[in-house]
Amino acid sequence: MLGEHNEITVDELKGLVSDRAIEGETMLLNMGPQHPSTHGVLRLLLELDGEVVVSCVPDIGFLHTGIEKNMEAKSYEKALVMTDRMDYLNNLGNNLCYCLAVEKLVDLDVPERAQAIRVILTELQRIASHLVFTASHALDLAAMSVFLYCFREREHILDIFELCSGARMMTSYFRPGGLWRDVPDEFEPAVRDFLKMMPDRIDQYEALLTNNPLYLDRVKNIGVIDSAEALSWGLTGPSLRATGLAWDLRKANPYSGYEKYAFDVPVGEKGDTFDRYIVRIREMRESLKIIEQALGSLPEGPVRSDNRKYVPPPRSELGHSMEAVIHHFKLWTEGFPAPKGSVYNAVESPRGELGCYLEGNGSAKPLRVHFRTPSFAALQVLPRLSEGHLIADLVAIISSLDPILGDSDR
Numbered sequence: 001m002l003g004e005h006n007e008i009t010v011d012e013l014k015g016l017v018s019d020r021a022i023e024g025e026t027m028l029l030n031m032g033p034q035h036p037s038t039h040g041v042l043r044l045l046l047e048l049d050g051e052v053v054v055s056c057v058p059d060i061g062f063l064h065t066g067i068e069k070n071m072e073a074k075s076y077e078k079a080l081v082m083t084d085r086m087d088y089l090n091n092l093g094n095n096l097c098y099c100l101a102v103e104k105l106v107d108l109d110v111p112e113r114a115q116a117i118r119v120i121l122t123e124l125q126r127i128a129s130h131l132v133f134t135a136s137h138a139l140d141l142a143a144m145s146v147f148l149y150c151f152r153e154r155e156h157i158l159d160i161f162e163l164c165s166g167a168r169m170m171t172s173y174f175r176p177g178g179l180w181r182d183v184p185d186e187f188e189p190a191v192r193d194f195l196k197m198m199p200d201r202i203d204q205y206e207a208l209l210t211n212n213p214l215y216l217d218r219v220k221n222i223g224v225i226d227s228a229e230a231l232s233w234g235l236t237g238p239s240l241r242a243t244g245l246a247w248d249l250r251k252a253n254p255y256s257g258y259e260k261y262a263f264d265v266p267v268g269e270k271g272d273t274f275d276r277y278i279v280r281i282r283e284m285r286e287s288l289k290i291i292e293q294a295l296g297s298l299p300e301g302p303v304r305s306d307n308r309k310y311v312p313p314p315r316s317e318l319g320h321s322m323e324a325v326i327h328h329f330k331l332w333t334e335g336f337p338a339p340k341g342s343v344y345n346a347v348e349s350p351r352g353e354l355g356c357y358l359e360g361n362g363s364a365k366p367l368r369v370h371f372r373t374p375s376f377a378a379l380q381v382l383p384r385l386s387e388g389h390l391i392a393d394l395v396a397i398i399s400s401l402d403p404i405l406g407d408s409d410r
Contacts (some may be wrong), residue, residue: 040405144401237352
């Protein structure tokens with residue numbers, strides 16, 4: 001990846017493109033950074049022989065926000081709000097990954113009710129993300145109807161998020177030790193209505209795409225990669241499972257009580273663009289199963305730890321307890337100290353393994369925060385997947401990897 005946005009000299013080009021490009025026999029083309037098919041602010045330096053891709057060099061960094069360094073300047077609790085802004089289609093999943101890392105670092109318990117609600121909401125988030133994938137993937141290939149249908153269902157999920165947190169996207173609803181607050185009474189009926197509606201809606205998407213000969217011509221045997229090579233590139237999530245390898249952290253290394261729920265891990269056969277699509281379609285159906293099980297066994301009880309060293313007192317105590325007011329004030333102004341040491345915690349995001357490395361030094365601010373994000377790995381495999389394909393196929397390949405640039409440019 002280039003990583004620099006200045007003009008490139010001929011000597012620098014020699015390491016990126018073929019001699020034919022230097023001699024003018026092939027064409028160099030900038031795709032992006034402002035281009036609808038790059039799914040964010042991504043620049044691709046393409047070398048083309050007619051319409052065939054000879055080489056593809058991703059250039060990232062146009063959306064860099066310095067999130068990790070900014071988190072190191074904040075207390076553990078206040079840094080949470082920045083995680084929503086990384087993968088902006090996996091806000092609650094980002095919250096969860098960071099909260100689990102903090103809880104691991106300070107040895108903080110999470111009540112069972114909070115764990116179950118976390119599972120329900122992160123699976124709803126997974127479906128919402130896969131809906132945006134299906135919508136944008138279809139739209140990139142000129143299928144407009146699917147885009148409209150998918151966003152119709154996504155609105156129902158965002159309404160549930162707003163019901164719980166007051167925000168549709170940047171919820172910051174998960175907190176170290178549990179949740180910000182309990183879900184309202186309207187939560188369960190809203191989720192059950194969604195569970196009842198969604199299977200037929202997924203059938204509609206499949207009726208429009210899965211066996212459509214025009215769609216299949218654009219995605220079958222395009223951007224093929226096998227399991228061994230996918231692993232060597234660091235691919236995870238649906239892009240890895242599309243190769244036939246059933247690796248899912250919810251099964252391989254369960255967290256938040258995922259070991260309690262029965263669900264399958266969908267896999268593909270060839271590792272092509274079609275398989276990356278169909279795996280996500282099937283994952284939405286599996287997420288519905290998980291949500292139904294978690295909702296059916298949702299326990300009563302608190303939604304946040306009562307460990308007052310790390311968790312502020314309930315709002316109900318602030319009106320009659322001066323000690324609670326002082327404790328609340330100190331936690332929000334000074335934060336809580338975390339012991340020296342480092343932890344790594346990973347979750348299964350809609351795009352693959354999302355890991356948080358957290359290092360404490362005894363103060364109320366983390367010494368180091370770093371995220372292992374799946375979109376970065378997905379972008380670096382683009383040169384391998386696109387070589388020899390038409391530029392129109394490149395559009396399908398990019399969308400099938402489902403990259404989010406906020407996930408890469410941190």
